[in-house]
Amino acid sequence: MSSAPVISLDRVTFRFGQFVALADVSLHIGMGQRVALVGSSGAGKSTLIRLMNGTLQPTQGEIRAFGQELSQLKPQRLRQIQRQIGTIYQQLHLVDNLRVIHNVNAGHLGRWSFWKALISLVVPLDLPTATNALTQVGILEKLYERTDRLSGGQQQRVAIARVLVQDPLVILADEPISSLDPQLSRDVMELLCQICEPSNRSLVVSLHNIEFALRYCDRIIALRHGRLLFDAPTGSVSNEMIADLYRL
Amino acid sequence: MTKPASRFFIAPSLLWGLVGLAAIALSLWQAGLFRQAVFNLNGFPLLWRFVVASVHPDVSRNLLDITLRASLVTLAYAVCGTFFSVVIGAVAGVFCSEVWWLEVLQANHFRYAGFQIIRALLAFPRAIHELIWGLFFLNIWGLDPLVAVVAIAIPFGAITAKVFSEILDETPRQPLLALINSGVAPLAAFLYTLLPQAFLNLLSYSFYRFECSIRAAAVLGIIGAGGLGYEILLSLQSLRYEQLWTFFYALFFLNGCVDFASAALRTQLGCASRIDLNAHHPPSRNRQNSHRIFGLFPIAIAGVALSFWYIQPDFSKVWSPRSQQLFNQIVQASLPLDFSALPHLMPLSLETVAMSVLAIAIAAIGGLLLAFPATQNFFLLSRVLNRYRGDRLLPHVMLATARIVLLLCRAIPAPIWALVALYVLFPGILPGAVGLGLHNLGILGRLFAEVIENLEQPPLEALKAGGAPDSLVFLYGVLPLTMPRFLAYTLYRWEVCMRETVIVGLVGAGGLGRALTEQLSSFDYPSLGVTLSAFLVLTFLVDWISATVRRSLRASS
Numbered sequence: 001m002s003s004a005p006v007i008s009l010d011r012v013t014f015r016f017g018q019f020v021a022l023a024d025v026s027l028h029i030g031m032g033q034r035v036a037l038v039g040s041s042g043a044g045k046s047t048l049i050r051l052m053n054g055t056l057q058p059t060q061g062e063i064r065a066f067g068q069e070l071s072q073l074k075p076q077r078l079r080q081i082q083r084q085i086g087t088i089y090q091q092l093h094l095v096d097n098l099r100v101i102h103n104v105n106a107g108h109l110g111r112w113s114f115w116k117a118l119i120s121l122v123v124p125l126d127l128p129t130a131t132n133a134l135t136q137v138g139i140l141e142k143l144y145e146r147t148d149r150l151s152g153g154q155q156q157r158v159a160i161a162r163v164l165v166q167d168p169l170v171i172l173a174d175e176p177i178s179s180l181d182p183q184l185s186r187d188v189m190e191l192l193c194q195i196c197e198p199s200n201r202s203l204v205v206s207l208h209n210i211e212f213a214l215r216y217c218d219r220i221i222a223l224r225h226g227r228l229l230f231d232a233p234t235g236s237v238s239n240e241m242i243a244d245l246y247r248l
Numbered sequence: 249m250t251k252p253a254s255r256f257f258i259a260p261s262l263l264w265g266l267v268g269l270a271a272i273a274l275s276l277w278q279a280g281l282f283r284q285a286v287f288n289l290n291g292f293p294l295l296w297r298f299v300v301a302s303v304h305p306d307v308s309r310n311l312l313d314i315t316l317r318a319s320l321v322t323l324a325y326a327v328c329g330t331f332f333s334v335v336i337g338a339v340a341g342v343f344c345s346e347v348w349w350l351e352v353l354q355a356n357h358f359r360y361a362g363f364q365i366i367r368a369l370l371a372f373p374r375a376i377h378e379l380i381w382g383l384f385f386l387n388i389w390g391l392d393p394l395v396a397v398v399a400i401a402i403p404f405g406a407i408t409a410k411v412f413s414e415i416l417d418e419t420p421r422q423p424l425l426a427l428i429n430s431g432v433a434p435l436a437a438f439l440y441t442l443l444p445q446a447f448l449n450l451l452s453y454s455f456y457r458f459e460c461s462i463r464a465a466a467v468l469g470i471i472g473a474g475g476l477g478y479e480i481l482l483s484l485q486s487l488r489y490e491q492l493w494t495f496f497y498a499l500f501f502l503n504g505c506v507d508f509a510s511a512a513l514r515t516q517l518g519c520a521s522r523i524d525l526n527a528h529h530p531p532s533r534n535r536q537n538s539h540r541i542f543g544l545f546p547i548a549i550a551g552v553a554l555s556f557w558y559i560q561p562d563f564s565k566v567w568s569p570r571s572q573q574l575f576n577q578i579v580q581a582s583l584p585l586d587f588s589a590l591p592h593l594m595p596l597s598l599e600t601v602a603m604s605v606l607a608i609a610i611a612a613i614g615g616l617l618l619a620f621p622a623t624q625n626f627f628l629l630s631r632v633l634n635r636y637r638g639d640r641l642l643p644h645v646m647l648a649t650a651r652i653v654l655l656l657c658r659a660i661p662a663p664i665w666a667l668v669a670l671y672v673l674f675p676g677i678l679p680g681a682v683g684l685g686l687h688n689l690g691i692l693g694r695l696f697a698e699v700i701e702n703l704e705q706p707p708l709e710a711l712k713a714g715g716a717p718d719s720l721v722f723l724y725g726v727l728p729l730t731m732p733r734f735l736a737y738t739l740y741r742w743e744v745c746m747r748e749t750v751i752v753g754l755v756g757a758g759g760l761g762r763a764l765t766e767q768l769s770s771f772d773y774p775s776l777g778v779t780l781s782a783f784l785v786l787t788f789l790v791d792w793i794s795a796t797v798r799r800s801l802r803a804s805s
Contacts, residue, residue, distance in 0.1 A: 053713045082715035093710035098728045106724050110715030117720050166714055
C-alpha cells in the first residue's frame with residue numbers, strides 16, 4: 001500500500017514537566033492513508049498531533065516528516081516542511097476579528113512574501129483560490145464576513161478552507177467534530193475524506209467517537225494513558241479491542 | 249452596522265486611523281511645527297547636565313533623610329486618598345448601578361430617570377482634574393495635608409464609582425434574579441449574589457486606583473502639598489540635578505513597588521488585567537486563592553491608620569466656620585460670571601485639544617514600541633515566536649530595559665517632564681504635549697504589554713504550524729488580535745490626557761490649563777467659572793468622541 005512513510009515516529013516520549021503525555025510511541029503514516037486516532041480525553045491525541053506538525057518537540061525519540069528529522073531542522077527548513085502539513089484544530093484557532101477571507105488566505109503565509117501578505121490585509125489577494133476553497137466547504141457567501149460572526153460549524157469550515165488553500169500533502173485534524181451535532185459531524189467527516197481522496201493526501205484525524213472512526217477511516221490507532229494500545233486496519237478492529245480501550 | 253460585503257471594504261479601524269493621523273497633523277501645525285523654531289539649541293548643555301546627573305545622584309545622609317520623609321508623605325497621601333475614593337466609590341457605585349435600581353429597588357420609569365441623573369452628575373467631579381481640586385481647596389484650607397487627600401478622593405471617588413457600577417452591571421445577573429424570584433428580600437439577595445461575584449474585580453480595580461493615586465500624590469506635591477513632587481520641583485527650579493535624581497529614583501522605587509505588588513495581587517486573584525475596557529468582567533477564576541485575600545485586610549487597615557497618623561490631616565477644617573466663610577466668599581466673588589474673556593477661550597480650547605492629541609500620539613507610538621520587548625511571553629518564553637532562542641541574553645536585556653524605561657516614564661509626573669522638555673523646546677503646547685506624552689507612554693506601554701501577555705496563543709500556534717514565518721504570524725495573528733484593545737486603551741487614555749492638560753498648564757504649557765491655574769492663583773473667580781465651564785464642555789466632547797470611536801471599533805473590527 002504505502003511507499004516511504006510521510007510521517008514516522010520512532011520511540012517518541014513527551015513529558016510536560018513530570019506528566020508523561022506520550023510514552024514510547026512508534027508509528028508510520030503512509031501516503032494516502034486515512035488514519036483515526038482514538039482514545040479517551042487525556043490519552044495524548046492532541047499531543048501526538050502537535051508533535052507531528054512540529055509545534056512540540058519530543059522529549060525522547062525522533063519524528064520524521066518526509067524523511068527529515070524535525071528537531072534537527074533550522075527554522076527556515078522546518079517551515080518548508082510545515083507547509084506540507086496542514087492542521088485543523090479542535091478549538092478552531094482562527095483569528096476571530098479578521099474577516100473570513102484573511103483567515104482563509106492565512107493558508108498562503110508559508111509561501112507569501114511579507115509585502116504580499118501586508119497588501120492582502122488591505123485588498124485581499126488571490127481571490128480565486130480562496131473562493132474555490134470556500135465553495136468546496138460550502139460557505140462561499142461568508143467570504144467577507146467577520147469570522148467571529150460565524151457559527152461553530154461554519155468556523156470549522158473556514159479552518160478546513162484554510163488548509164485547502166495551504167494545499168499540504170498531509171492533513172492533521174484534532175477532534176474536528178467534537179463540538180458539532182451528528183449531522184454536521186457527518187458532513188465535516190465526508191468533506192475531509194473528499195479533500196484527501198482525489199489528491200492522495202494522507203489524513204490523520206483524532207476522534208472521540210469510535211463509530212465515526214470505523215466508518216470513515218481505513219486504519220485505527222488507539223492511545224491509552226499516553227501509550228499505543230493498538231494500531232490496526234479498521235477491518236480487524238474487534239469489539240473487545242474497543243471495550244479494552246475505554247475500560248477505566 | 250453594515251455588512252462588509254466587498255473586497256474593497258475599508259475597516260472602521262483603518263478609517264479611524266486615518267482620521268487620527270489627520271488630527272495629529274493638524275495638532276502639529278497648531279503646535280507651531282513647520283511654522284516657527286521649536287527647538288531651543290541653547291538649552292542642550294543644560295539637558296546634558298540633567299542627563300549626566302542621573303548617574304551620580306546625591307546620596308548624602310541629609311538628603312536621604314529628606315527623601316525618605318518625602319516618600320512616606322507621598323505614600324501616605326496615596327493611601328488616604330485611595331481609602332476615601334474606594335469608600336466613596338463603593339457607596340456611590342452601588343447607587344449608580346443599573347442593576348441596583350432595576351432589580352433591587354425595582355424602579356419604575358420615574359425613578360429610573362433619577363438614576364440617570366445621578367449617573368450624569370458624577371461626570372462633573374470626574375472631569376475636573378485633582379490638581380484643580382487641590383488648588384481650589386488650597387485657597388480655602390491653606391497648606392494642609394487634608395487638601396491633598398480630598399483632592400485625590402473627590403475625582404478618584406467619582407471614577408471609582410463609575411467603574412464599580414459598570415462592574416456590577418456587567419456581572420451576570422441570573423443568580424440575583426433567581427434569589428429575588430424565590431422571595432428573598434432584594435437587598436439580601438444583592439449581598440449574597442452580586443457583591444461576592446463582583447468582589448474580586450472590585451478589589452483588583454481598587455488596587456489599580458492605588459497605583460494612580462501614587463502618581464496623583466506626586467503631582468499634588470507640586471502645588472505645595474509636600475512630598476516627593478514638591479521636593480522635585482524645588483530641586484529642579486534651583487537646578488540641583490543630583491538631588492533631583494535622588495528624588496526621581498525614590499519615586500521610581502515607590503511606583504515600582506506599588507505596581508509590582510498590585511500585579512502580584514491580581515495574579516493571585518486570577519484577574520488578568522488592570523482595567524478591561526473591551527469586554528465584560530467575567531467572574532474571576534482561581535477562587536480557591538481568594539480567601540487568602542482576607543488576610544490582607546488587617547494589613548490594609550493598619551496601613552490606612554498609620555498613613556493618617558503620619559500626615560495628620562486636620563479634618564476639623566472641613567466644617568470650621570473659617571472654611572465656610574472662605575467658601576462663601578469664593579462663591580460670592582465668582583458671581584456674576586465674567587464672560588468678557590470668552591472670545592479668548594476659543595484659541596485656548598484649540599490649543600488644549602491639540603496638546604492632548606499630540607500627547608496621546610507620543611504615548612501610543614512610544615508605548616507600542618516598548619510594549620513588545622517589555623512583555624514576558626513575547627520574545628522570551630514564547631512557543632510562538634523564537635522557537636530557537638540561541639542567544640537568550642538579548643531578550644532579557646530588552647525586557648529589563650523596556651520595563652525600566654516604562655516605569656521611569658510613568659513615575660515622573662507630567663509637569664516635571666514638561667519642565668525638562670522646556671530646556672530644549674520653546675514654550676508653547678509642544679513641551680506640554682511632550683511632558684504628558686512621556687508620562688502616559690509609561691502607563692500605556694504597561695497596559696499594552698498586559699494585552700500582549702494575555703494574548704490568545706492558539707491562533708498563533710495554528711499559523712506557526714502552517715509554516716508561516718514570525719513576521720507573518722505577527723501580521724496575521726498578533727496584530728489583529730491586539731490592535732482593537734490597543735486602540736481602546738489609547739482612546740481611554742486620550743480622555744485622561746485631555747484632563748491632564750491642566751497639570752502641564754501649571755508650568756506654563758499653554759491652553760485652558762494655563763488660564764485655569766493662573767485664574768485660580770490670582771483669585772479671579774468670575775473668569776475661572778467661565779474657563780472651567782469651557783474646559784468641562786471640551787472634556788465631555790472628547791469623552792463623547794472617544795466613546796463613539798470605541799463603540800464603532802468594538803462593533804466592527
